[in-house]
Amino acid sequence: MGKTLFDKIWDAHTVTDITGGPTQLYIDRHYCHEVTSPQAFDGLRGRGLKVRRPDRTFSTPDHNIPTLNQDRPIADPVSARQVDTLLKNAGEFGITLFPLGDEHNGIIHVMGPENGLTLPGSTIVCGDSHTSTHGAFGAVAFGIGTSEVEMVLATQCILQPRPKTMRITVDGRLGSGVTSKDMALYIIAQLGTGGATGYFVEYAGDAVRALSMEQRMTLCNLSIEMGARGGMIAPDQTTFDYLKGREFAPSGKEWDEAVAYWRTLPSDDDAVYDREVRFDAADIEPRVTYGTNPGMGIGISEPVPLPPDDAAARLSFEKALAYMGFRQGESLEGQKVDYVFLGSCTNGRIEDFRAFASYVKGRRKHPDVTAWLVPGSWKVRRQISEEGLDKVLEEAGFEIRQPGCSACLAMNDDKVPAGCLSVSTSNRNFEGRQGPGARTVLAGPLVAAAAAVHGVITDPRKS
Ligand SMILES: CC(C)[C@H](C(=O)O)[C@@H](O)C(=O)O
Numbered sequence: 001m002g003k004t005l006f007d008k009i010w011d012a013h014t015v016t017d018i019t020g021g022p023t024q025l026y027i028d029r030h031y032c033h034e035v036t037s038p039q040a041f042d043g044l045r046g047r048g049l050k051v052r053r054p055d056r057t058f059s060t061p062d063h064n065i066p067t068l069n070q071d072r073p074i075a076d077p078v079s080a081r082q083v084d085t086l087l088k089n090a091g092e093f094g095i096t097l098f099p100l101g102d103e104h105n106g107i108i109h110v111m112g113p114e115n116g117l118t119l120p121g122s123t124i125v126c127g128d129s130h131t132s133t134h135g136a137f138g139a140v141a142f143g144i145g146t147s148e149v150e151m152v153l154a155t156q157c158i159l160q161p162r163p164k165t166m167r168i169t170v171d172g173r174l175g176s177g178v179t180s181k182d183m184a185l186y187i188i189a190q191l192g193t194g195g196a197t198g199y200f201v202e203y204a205g206d207a208v209r210a211l212s213m214e215q216r217m218t219l220c221n222l223s224i225e226m227g228a229r230g231g232m233i234a235p236d237q238t239t240f241d242y243l244k245g246r247e248f249a250p251s252g253k254e255w256d257e258a259v260a261y262w263r264t265l266p267s268d269d270d271a272v273y274d275r276e277v278r279f280d281a282a283d284i285e286p287r288v289t290y291g292t293n294p295g296m297g298i299g300i301s302e303p304v305p306l307p308p309d310d311a312a313a314r315l316s317f318e319k320a321l322a323y324m325g326f327r328q329g330e331s332l333e334g335q336k337v338d339y340v341f342l343g344s345c346t347n348g349r350i351e352d353f354r355a356f357a358s359y360v361k362g363r364r365k366h367p368d369v370t371a372w373l374v375p376g377s378w379k380v381r382r383q384i385s386e387e388g389l390d391k392v393l394e395e396a397g398f399e400i401r402q403p404g405c406s407a408c409l410a411m412n413d414d415k416v417p418a419g420c421l422s423v424s425t426s427n428r429n430f431e432g433r434q435g436p437g438a439r440t441v442l443a444g445p446l447v448a449a450a451a452a453v454h455g456v457i458t459d460p461r462k463s
Pocket residue numbers: 035036063127128129130143409
């Protein structure tokens with residue numbers, strides 16, 4: 001029987017299979033940020049241990065940082081301590097750190113790929129659920145908890161039960177004005193937020209193959225929101241073209257050898273998955289969420305659905321609608337928008353800024369909308385200027401902030417006020433996610449741009 005992409009990478013990294021227990025898996029790349037690493041480093045210190053492979057460990061502050069005046073000391077004392085602790089730990093344990101202001105600094109899941117640290121065929125972990133993003137390169141990448149961060153720091157290995165495999169095939173082509181964010185939100189709505197629990201997902205099919213690397217990252221990023229352990233896409237020419245010449249990617253003879261190996265990774269024709277699901281790209285339109293989890297989403301032209309039959313599910317559905325202030329049967333189009341957030345490890349890359357700018361070009365931001373445009377990294381920020389997108393955005397009344405997780409989660413200064421409706425390109429719309437009482441509608445960059453211009457939720461294909 002043939003092997004899947006996942007099997008090939010997992011098997012190549014298996015140190016020991018513990019009978020009746022987990023696998024001891026070797027980790028190629030370990031990313032750390034300021035939120036989930038402090039106790040792990042404390043644990044090492046307490047036990048007098050070193051980091052096993054500092055050369056394979058890369059860190060950057062992203063969650064607690066402000067997105068204005070990053071050259072000044074961080075005002076919030078908790079955030080300042082978090083960031084400072086990462087700085088000290090990186091120095092003490094000799095791991096690479098990209099501090100605030102460094103040209104490599106950015107959201108960890110934006111920083112890794114754009115610097116060529118995320119490579120096909122590798123195992124990648126980070127104390128962060130959206131580590132699934134890196135699977136876009138054909139890597140086994142997954143989020144881990146703080147005690148596991150300590151385990152990887154100390155041993156460069158992790159104990160993991162082998163997940164089941166699921167292939168999600170999307171046939172056909174995405175329509176114009178439809179992005180991979182819409183594809184991801186569509187899939188999550190079909191499968192439910194627990195639909196992929198216990199599985200590692202591989203995305204396949206013509207619609208997936210046609211995606212750029214950045215769109216693939218957006219798709220894999222959201223895998224975790226349907227419970228998947230991770231999401232991945234087989235590496236191909238698109239992957240190699242993206243990686244070639246990036247700072248930490250192999251070069252010269254090593255590049256040729258790496259590509260030759262990477263070409264062997266796609267699943268064999270006779271590989272068998274534990275579960276197979278198929279969708280048609282033609283069924284996907286720009287998406288918006290109406291509730292308080294990423295699975296509560298609809299096509300922008302659809303009404304908020306009827307409540308589910310199950311009594312408990314009905315209760316949480318009604319609670320979500322009450323929180324969001326939406327009614328079943330009504331359309332989200334035309335709902336007043338207070339905030340727009342373009343950014344996060346889901347949609348904070350250059351292509352997202354290009355898409356947003358393409359819509360707002362020659363138009364104006366609506367005066368009642370507060371818009372936060374937050375690049376995912378300093379490299380993205382620089383490219384925005386190099387491509388002249390900053391001019392387009394500024395002429396349309398937008399201001400670009402400095403990189404960070406920002407309004408994706410209320411862990412820094414960028415909080416959406418209670419009661420306000422925010423159209424956000426991030427990945428979570430939980431109650432209070434963007435600030436206590438804030439109401440979040442998840443969408444792609446084009447829907448976000450249309451909302452920012454019109455001040456109400458608008459189908460970007462219409463106007
Ligand atoms: C802070 C971190 C642990 C968390 C995660 O794991 O995803 C955050 O990045 C998020 O998006 O909620």
